Amino acid sequence: MARIKTEKNTTRKDVIVSKAAILFREKGFKAASMRDLAESVGVEAASLYNHIKSKTELLHELCFSVANRFLQKLDEIESEQIPAIQKIEKILRFHIVEMVNNYEEVYVSDREWKHLNDPYLSNFQNQRRIYRKRLAAIIETGIKNKEIKPIDAPTAVLILLHAISGIESWHRSKQKITAAALEENMVTILVGGLTI
Amino acid sequence: MARIKTEKNTTRKDVIVSKAAILFREKGFKAASMRDLAESVGVEAASLYNHIKSKTELLHELCFSVANRFLQKLDEIESEQIPAIQKIEKILRFHIVEMVNNYEEVYVSDREWKHLNDPYLSNFQNQRRIYRKRLAAIIETGIKNKEIKPIDAPTAVLILLHAISGIESWHRSKQKITAAALEENMVTILVGGLTI
DNA sequence: CCTACCGATCGGTAGG
């Protein structure tokens, strides 16, 4: 099957996936229908199936592309020779920037993954668990090195990750501060909260 | 209609509502069917409608009972004569305890309110907005009094509220620290992050 | 509280 590309190198399927992200974020995976999606793409519902296999496929493409991006960045940051607290700050900033710039996808990946089917579901949950353990390990190192307060590392991870998802509210708010200011405020509070 | 009460003063409807909370949390509002609910209550689907008007009614009972509890507590704390940062800490602790003890309801109220219908939807969104503004005002006071770092107050609110929803992960995790330890860790990080 | 059932909507397929 030849993929028709525009000058921006975007296939028809890419358009469908990104419209799906917008819709899934707005209504939730279950409440968003393929007819809604077809309308937002500008075709009949049946035509979507020339580009995708199923509704669930859309969800798992979204979830795993986001997960892979975060895992790759974590690989990169882990291997740097810098203090643990600086690693945490870098990861935090990456999450914030991703949430600001790729709001729909990141949000869907974070909130709608429950609706994945096995084997994708267990796979995704595993990746998630591992990701969090690696973050916790960095924090543990920071605690050992007296850079970070002696707190429960998994609890700290859960606070960091969920606090970031609060950017959702920022996205929707009327009087927004700039993305840069948002980032600095979040880092101030969260890194400040961890640092000794 | 006479309400049949058990010795625990629990009506049949109360049972339905609390089973609904469990189900809506687990599957999401849209994915949870009235047949699922009927099964978990132990009756046929049609029988549920002798106690409730609609599926949506269940959702808005959950959302507003939670919202009212938080608003009432906020009233109480606002009127106390203590420093702003202590008010924030008290509110934070209340949220944590609520999330720990009434997990399902609080979670559903926090994540599934999108599926409310107007006028309940706008009503709920309004209450939410006002609640957050009142929290932001307390933080502003704390900043003015040099108890709290000079941060963007709405951003701080969004971090606090979302960080708390991270308790969801704690609930589901295998090796849990105690609820009390969780609370102390969260307060340490978050109040620590705000304090000058 | 149950049996029986309804209209609507869903994800998806056949065939062109």
Place this chain on the structure above:
DNA sequence: CCTACCGATCGGTAGG
């Protein structure tokens, strides 16, 4: 990419 359509499932009602 469309028309036509399917089986399944949904929330909810009638009537007892």
